[in-house]
Amino acid sequence: MATEAHGADDGGLVFHPMDQFIVKPLFGEGAVGVFTLTNVTLWMALTVLAIIALLVMGTSGRATIPTRMQSVAELLYEFVRKMVEDVAGKDALVFFPYIMTLFLFILFANFLGLLPMAFTTTSHIAVTAVMAVMVFLTVTILGFVKNGPAFLSLFWVSSAPLALRPILAVIELISYFVRPVSHSIRLAGNMMAGHAVIKVFAGFSQVAMIAPLSILAVSAMYGLEVLVSFIQAYVFTILTCVYLKDALHPHH
Amino acid sequence: MASETHDAAGQAASTPGLPQLDFSTFGNQIFWLLVTLVVIYFVLSRIALPRIAAVMAERQGAITNDLAAAEDLKVKAEQAELAYLKALADARAEAQTIVAKAKAEIKAELDAATAKADAEIAARAAEGEQKIEEIRANAMDSVKEVAKDAAAEIVAVMGGKADAKTVSAAVNARMKG
Numbered sequence: 001m002a003t004e005a006h007g008a009d010d011g012g013l014v015f016h017p018m019d020q021f022i023v024k025p026l027f028g029e030g031a032v033g034v035f036t037l038t039n040v041t042l043w044m045a046l047t048v049l050a051i052i053a054l055l056v057m058g059t060s061g062r063a064t065i066p067t068r069m070q071s072v073a074e075l076l077y078e079f080v081r082k083m084v085e086d087v088a089g090k091d092a093l094v095f096f097p098y099i100m101t102l103f104l105f106i107l108f109a110n111f112l113g114l115l116p117m118a119f120t121t122t123s124h125i126a127v128t129a130v131m132a133v134m135v136f137l138t139v140t141i142l143g144f145v146k147n148g149p150a151f152l153s154l155f156w157v158s159s160a161p162l163a164l165r166p167i168l169a170v171i172e173l174i175s176y177f178v179r180p181v182s183h184s185i186r187l188a189g190n191m192m193a194g195h196a197v198i199k200v201f202a203g204f205s206q207v208a209m210i211a212p213l214s215i216l217a218v219s220a221m222y223g224l225e226v227l228v229s230f231i232q233a234y235v236f237t238i239l240t241c242v243y244l245k246d247a248l249h250p251h252h
Numbered sequence: 253m254a255s256e257t258h259d260a261a262g263q264a265a266s267t268p269g270l271p272q273l274d275f276s277t278f279g280n281q282i283f284w285l286l287v288t289l290v291v292i293y294f295v296l297s298r299i300a301l302p303r304i305a306a307v308m309a310e311r312q313g314a315i316t317n318d319l320a321a322a323e324d325l326k327v328k329a330e331q332a333e334l335a336y337l338k339a340l341a342d343a344r345a346e347a348q349t350i351v352a353k354a355k356a357e358i359k360a361e362l363d364a365a366t367a368k369a370d371a372e373i374a375a376r377a378a379e380g381e382q383k384i385e386e387i388r389a390n391a392m393d394s395v396k397e398v399a400k401d402a403a404a405e406i407v408a409v410m411g412g413k414a415d416a417k418t419v420s421a422a423v424n425a426r427m428k429g
Contacts, residue, residue, distance in 0.1 A: 018270060023277035034279040044288040051292055055300035062307050064314055070307070077304045097297040105292055125272050126281040131289075192272065 014206070017199035021123055021192065039119040040127075047108045047121070055104070076104070080237065087241035091248055098138075099244075102131060103237040110191060110229030114222070122232075123191035125184060132184035135240050143247035154250040183239055190232045194225040399423045 026037045055076070058069030066074060080100050084092050106122055113120025121127050143151040155172040157165060198221050204214035271277075403419045 021271040023271060023274070023280065032277045032280050034283050036280055038277075038280055038284070040277075040281050041284045044284050048288055048291050048295075052295055055304070056295060059300065059303050059307065062303065062310075064307070064311050066307075073300070074304055074308060077301065077308075097293060097301055100296055100301065101289055101293045104296070105289060121281075121285070123272070124281055126278040127285050130282050130285055188272065 015200060015203040017196040017203065020119065020195060020199060023124075040121055040124075043109070043112060043119045043121050046112055047105060050108045050112060051104050076107075083238060084241055084244075087238060088245040089248060092241070092244050095138075095244060099237060099240055102135070102240060103233055106131075106187065106236055107230065107233035110233055111226075113191065113195065114225055114229060120191050120195055123188055123195060125188045128184035128188040129180070131236075132180040135183065135243060136180040139243040139247040142244075143250060146248060147250055151247070151250050154246055158251075179243065183236065187232050187236050190228055194221065194228055197221055198225065396423060396427060399427065 023032055023038050023040055025032060026039060026042055032038055054069060055073045058067070058073045061067060061070060063070060077100075080103050081093070081096055084096050084099055088095075109120065109122040112118055113122065143154070147153075155169045155176070157168045157172065160168050198218055201214045201217040201221060205211040205218070207214075400416075400420055400423045403423055404416065407413075407419065
C-alpha cells in the first residue's frame with residue numbers, strides 16, 4: 001500500500017490511506033517502547049473519559065425521570081444486559097460487567113475513531129486480538145471448570161450420524177480454535193478498511209474535477225462507517241455471549 | 253503535510269507495509285489496552301452499573317407503587333360514584349314524596365276554602381232572596397194602600413160616598429185578577 005502511494009507521488013496525486021494507523025509517540029520522535037505515551041494512549045484515555053462521562057457523570061443525578069444522558073446510559077445498560085441474558089442465559093450475568101466493558105470500549109473507540117484526525121485503536125490487530133484471546137481463554141477455562149471433561153462434548157455432535165461424528169469433531173475443533181482469529185480480524189479489518197476507504201476518497205478530492213464526487217463519497221462512507229462502528233461492537237459482543245453460552249451449556 | 257509526516261514517521265520507525273503489522277508497537281498497544289480495560293471494568297463494576305441498576309429498580313418500584321395507588325383511587329372513585337348516585341336517587345324519591353304531600357295539603361286546603369266559600373255564597377244568596385221577597389211583599393202592600401186611597405178619592409170626587417170596606421174589597425179583587 002505504502003509503496004504504491006509513494007509511486008503516485010510523481011503524478012501529483014498523494015495517497016497515504018494507511019498513515020492514520022501509524023503508532024507514534026505523543027512527545028518527540030523515536031522508538032515506541034512498551035510504556036511510551038503514544039497516540040494509542042491518548043485515544044484509549046479519551047475512550048475511558050467518554051465512557052466515564054456518559055455512564056458515570058451522565059447518571060450522577062440518579063433521576064427517576066432520566067435526563068437525556070442518563071437515558072442513553074440506561075439504554076446501553078439494558079441493551080447489553082438483555083443480550084447477555086437472552087443469548088448466554090441468566091447464569092452468564094456474572095460476566096455482564098466484563099462483557100459491558102468490552103462492548104463499551106469497542107463502541108466508543110470505534111466512534112471516537114471516526115472523528116477527523118483521530119486514531120482508531122480498534123483498527124489494530126494487536127488490540128482486537130488481545131480482546132479476542134481474553135474471551136477465548138475465559139470461555140475455554142470456564143467451560144472446563146464448569147463442565148469438566150464434559151465440555152469436550154461441544155465437539156462431539158451427538159445429533160449427527162455416528163460415522164460422521166469424528167469428522168465433525170475435527171471440523172468443530174478447528175472452528176473452535178479459529179474463533180479468536182475471526183473474532184479479532186473481523187473487527188480490526190472492518191475498522192481499518194472503512195477508514196482507509198474514506199482516506200482514499202479524501203485523497204481524490206485533491207483533483208478539482210472529481211472533488212465534489214469524492215466529497216459526496218466520503219460523506220456516504222462516513223454514514224456507513226457510523227453504522228459499521230456500532231454493528232461491529234454489537235457483533236463482537238454477541239459473539240462473546242454465544243461463546244459464553246457454549247461454555248456454560250456445551251450440549252447442542 | 254501528510255506525506256511529510258509519513259516520510260518522517262516511516263523513516264523514524266522504518267516500518268514498511270501495514271502499520272497494523274508493525275510488531276514493534278504491539279507491546280505498547282497491549283499494555284495500554286490492558287490498562288484501559290481494567291480502568292473501564294472497575295469504573296463500570298464499582299460505580300456505573302450498580303448505580304444504573306439501582307436507579308432502574310427504583311423506577312420500577314415507583315411505577316408499581318403508582319399503578320397500585322391508581323388502582324386504589326379508581327376503586328375509591330367508583331365507590332364515590334355509586335354513593336353519589338344512591339344519594340341522588342334518595343333525594344329524588346324524597347323530593348317526590350314532599351311534592352306529593354304538598355300537593356295533597358294544598359288540595360285539602362283548597363277544597364275546604366271552596367266549600368266554605370260555597371256555603372257563604374249560598375247563605376248570602378238565600379239572604380238576598382229573602383230580602384227581595386220582603387221588598388216585594390212590602391211593595392205589594394204599598395201598591396194596595398195607594399190603590400185603595402186612590403180609588404176612595406176617585407169615588408169621593410165622583411160624588412159618591414166611599415165605603416172603605418167596599419173599596420178595599422174591590423181593589424183586592426182587581427189586584428188578584
